[in-house]
Amino acid sequence: MTKRFSFDLKATDGKARTGVINTPRGEVRTPAFMPVGTAATVKAMMPESVRATGADILLGNTYHLMLRPTAERIDRLGGLHKFMNWERPILTDSGGFQVMSLAGLRKLTEKGVTFKSHIDGSKHELTPERSIEIQRLLGSDIVMCFDECPALPADRERIAESMRLSMRWAERSREAFGDRPGHALFGIMQGGLEQDLREESAEALRKIGFEGYAVGGLAVGEGQEAMFGCLDYAPDFLPVDKPRYLMGVGKPDDIVGAVARGIDMMDCVLPSRSGRTGQAFTRHGVVNIKNARHADDPRPLDENCSCPACSNYSRAYLHHVFRSNEMISGMLLTWHNLHYFQEIMQGMRDAIAAGTFEAWQAEFHAQRAQGDI
Numbered sequence: 001m002t003k004r005f006s007f008d009l010k011a012t013d014g015k016a017r018t019g020v021i022n023t024p025r026g027e028v029r030t031p032a033f034m035p036v037g038t039a040a041t042v043k044a045m046m047p048e049s050v051r052a053t054g055a056d057i058l059l060g061n062t063y064h065l066m067l068r069p070t071a072e073r074i075d076r077l078g079g080l081h082k083f084m085n086w087e088r089p090i091l092t093d094s095g096g097f098q099v100m101s102l103a104g105l106r107k108l109t110e111k112g113v114t115f116k117s118h119i120d121g122s123k124h125e126l127t128p129e130r131s132i133e134i135q136r137l138l139g140s141d142i143v144m145c146f147d148e149c150p151a152l153p154a155d156r157e158r159i160a161e162s163m164r165l166s167m168r169w170a171e172r173s174r175e176a177f178g179d180r181p182g183h184a185l186f187g188i189m190q191g192g193l194e195q196d197l198r199e200e201s202a203e204a205l206r207k208i209g210f211e212g213y214a215v216g217g218l219a220v221g222e223g224q225e226a227m228f229g230c231l232d233y234a235p236d237f238l239p240v241d242k243p244r245y246l247m248g249v250g251k252p253d254d255i256v257g258a259v260a261r262g263i264d265m266m267d268c269v270l271p272s273r274s275g276r277t278g279q280a281f282t283r284h285g286v287v288n289i290k291n292a293r294h295a296d297d298p299r300p301l302d303e304n305c306s307c308p309a310c311s312n313y314s315r316a317y318l319h320h321v322f323r324s325n326e327m328i329s330g331m332l333l334t335w336h337n338l339h340y341f342q343e344i345m346q347g348m349r350d351a352i353a354a355g356t357f358e359a360w361q362a363e364f365h366a367q368r369a370q371g372d373i
């Protein structure tokens with residue numbers, strides 16, 4: 001087990017890459033999908049079940065944990081890994097995005113953001129310094145810079161101003177992070193859908209220097225075509241020897257398209273959130289298990305899937321427990337979705353290593369076109 005943080009690039013196939021991020025708490029195989037554990041739990045999953053799906057790393061949220069139970073309390077109790085019984089790597093988002101999407105009465109200044117908690121209306125402040133301190137108290141292995149993610153659509157001037165503020169905050173985040181061997185600080189590229197602003201942002205981040213680089217400001221309503229358009233150039237502005245993390249993505253075909261464009265890491269609530277609502281992702285497309293047509297169907301969700309939901313239960317059973325609002329419903333479908341997302345990641349890692357990623361992508365898309373699901 002290493003004491004340092006490092007990234008080993010193992011193979012490339014076109015723009016796609018596969019490698020390993022080495023951390024003191026374990027290795028992260030890339031391309032990697034990070035299940036979201038917002039309030040110190042991946043909802044409806046035991047940590048050992050999350051690991052059983054193949055996840056090497058989880059995402060936690062500064063915004064939620066600072067409000068409840070607070071970073072200081074988690075620190076007093078031994079840190080987030082011990083608190084939630086997940087001893088492998090954790091990446092924490094820095095809170096700015098969640099403040100803008102969840103909190104009330106927000107005030108943005110050069111210093112940072114003040115806001116009212118969506119839980120109890122209490123007043124709080126997040127600055128680059130406070131966000132980095134919270135992530136340190138949590139014991140996060142990969143810390144994200146405190147940034148501002150502008151809502152799209154926005155005019156170019158607004159996007160440029162916001163990006164330059166985020167770059168000043170990236171400088172302050174780096175300063176506040178200090179020297180923490182074995183831990184990493186990732187910068188976040190902004191710039192909306194403007195290629196020159198994206199390049200300016202990447203240059204600013206490279207000058208500061210980070211252990212990894214995120215592409216932020218996407219998956220905010222721009223749609224897949226515009227997102228892929230940005231990913232056709234943005235990753236190339238980033239250092240080739242550091243991990244590239246696309247934040248908040250996404251559906252299976254978003255994930256595949258992002259890896260094909262040079263992305264190494266992603267996170268999204270989709271598999272877990274949809275699992276709780278009865279939406280199952282399968283190799284043949286999406287199955288809404290609450291639909292009446294599944295009520296008598298003895299088949300598994302997906303014949304080719306080895307997860308507990310597909311190995312031990314029929315669609316009829318899954319339909320029943322969702323219709324009856326039984327707790328096991330969200331557990332089984334969350335497990336299936338996370339298992340399927342990790343199966344996609346493993347398939348891509350193997351294909352890139354074998355130089356067959358083109359064929360793998362063709363098969364991935366062909367499967368989805370067919371079959372009654």
Ligand SMILES: O=c1nc[nH]c2cc3[nH]c(NCCN4CCCCC4)nc3cc12
Pocket residue numbers: 093094096097147148149188215216217218219220247248249268269270
């Ligand atoms: O620019 C960002 N900086 C920090 N954190 C972020 C998180 C993000 N999450 C998303 N998109 C999340 C989309 N997700 C899709 C499934 C339903 C809930 C929302 N974009 C992001 C950009 C950022």
